[in-house]
Amino acid sequence: MSPKYDLLLKGGNVIDPAQRLNGRMDIAFIDGKVASISEQIPSETANNVVAVNDKLIMPGLIDLHGHFAHKITPFRADPDTTCLPIGVTTAVDTGSTGWINFPGFRAYVMERVETRLYAFLHLSSLGVTTVLTLGIPDTEDFRLAREEEAVQCIEENRDLILGIKVRLSPHGTTAANAVPSMEMARRVAENTNTKIMVHVMDSPLPMKQVFDYLRPGDVVTHAFHGTEHNITTDGNRLRDEAWQAREKGVIFDTGCFMRHFSLPLCRAAIEQGFDPDTISTDIVGPRPGTTCYNLLEVMSIFLELGMKVEEIVRATTINPSKVIGDKGLGSLAVGSVGDVAVLDIVPGNFSYEDKLGDSIRANNRFEHVVTVKDGAIWNPTVG
Ligand SMILES: [Zn+2]
Structure with a gap:
């Protein structure tokens, strides 16, 4: 059987408020769109499989x-x-x-x-x-x-x-x-x-x-x-x-x-x-x-x-x-635009200020892991 999907993200924690999803899911893409999202999508069904274990998976x-x-x-x-x-x-x-x-x-x-x-x-x-x-x-x-x-x-x-x-x-x-x-x-x-x-x-x-x-x-x-x-x-x-x-x-x-x-x-x-x-x-x-x-x-x-x-x-x-408006953005529902942000929340000492004289310290922050744009892993253009 030849692979069906262009890309498969496996093992992430999907947060998609549009669908009220919050949990471990696999997500597959074809022709730039979300093709499938479910608890288990077999690796052999995709040309490109990326393990995103325990990372946060959200719409772009x-x-x-x-x-x-x-x-x-x-x-x-x-x-x-x-x-x-x-x-x-x-x-x-x-x-x-x-x-x-x-x-x-x-x-x-x-x-x-x-x-x-x-x-x-x-x-x-x-x-x-x-x-x-x-x-x-x-x-x-x-x-x-x-x-x-x-x-x-x-x-x-x-x-x-x-x-x-x-x-x-x-x-x-x-x-x-x-x-x-x-x-x-x-x-x-x-x-x-x-x-x-x-x-x-x-x-x-x-x-x-x-x-x-x-x-x-x-x-x-x-x-x-x-x-x-x-x-x-x-x-x-x-x-x-x-x-x-x-x-x-x-x-x-x-x-x-x-x-x-x-x-x-x-x-x-x-x-x-x-x-x-x-x-x-x-x-x-x-x-x-x-x-x-x-x-x-x-x-x-x-x-x-x-x-x-x-x-x-x-x-x-x-x-x-x-x-x-209605452009298929902001959700991972099947048929939506295949954009994803893969993020992590990492501990550390961080501080932020608002230029009005107030500042805060934080012990966690969001960090970027991978960007998926139109159903493919995005890489910065070289040169
Ligand atoms: Zn402005």
Whole structure:
């Protein structure tokens, strides 16, 4: 009998919250998809058998908030060296580009890299280019917000654009332009039947007012920041409107970059049962004076803050997959895209800081073992 499967991972501990699986399973792939998942799949049925005894097997990780318009917009990360080596097989660029520079991002990055990329289009025509190059906030000059062109760009790139990004912060807009920005983003999302992702760190608007613009499936990012207008009343107790927004279906994303999250506030939220829906990095490329944590480091932070492993996996697989839409990502169900992150949790002494003056120590962290992309073991391209 000739082998039936292209690849078989044997002996791992599968965690797939989408299917409520958590236990020892074998998983086999054919033609880039998950072909079988069960307690025992014979080795002789596969061309390539990889023993992953006692490692954690989960769907390929999804980073819902990063910046990957590499060399299109300054300080954007190279997706293939940032993501695939740690098990992130899908990533979302959130507003690096607007309708003017998105086509270049698509042609020269998204379509050329191995990492599966999606994007939120920035409401500003040039994305974050003006603030990063000239110091002019994204929509400080509201002539940069062009509704018709944004709608047209989304319509022309519906396969890759998930919605519209707005930044309510001094780098993103002015207090006077905050409401017009949210109103325009709402109209763009309605007209294209896509989502809003809104940056709320240092927002001039109270959370309650921001939530009023959001519909089920829209995303609040940097949702666990610790400065003014955060999701708590006092740095500790969750606001009623945060619970109501979650009830309505608003997605709470971490975007854990620099000052954009507060370790004590994250811990308080988790203790009250308010885990993040999606765990993401807000990762950028090398830039003097900045450090950012990659997705495994951010996952390790949330492990230390008290989230269960299964919930961390949910927040980096099926939950971000729901924001992306029906693409077969974030699950190991038969027929799904054959992406897997093989990880381990290893002991040691680790520390993390949030740039707001708080730090934590951790005795365990996630470490990468193997990445499977489209049903094959991923190896970095040599040379
Ligand atoms: Zn960001």
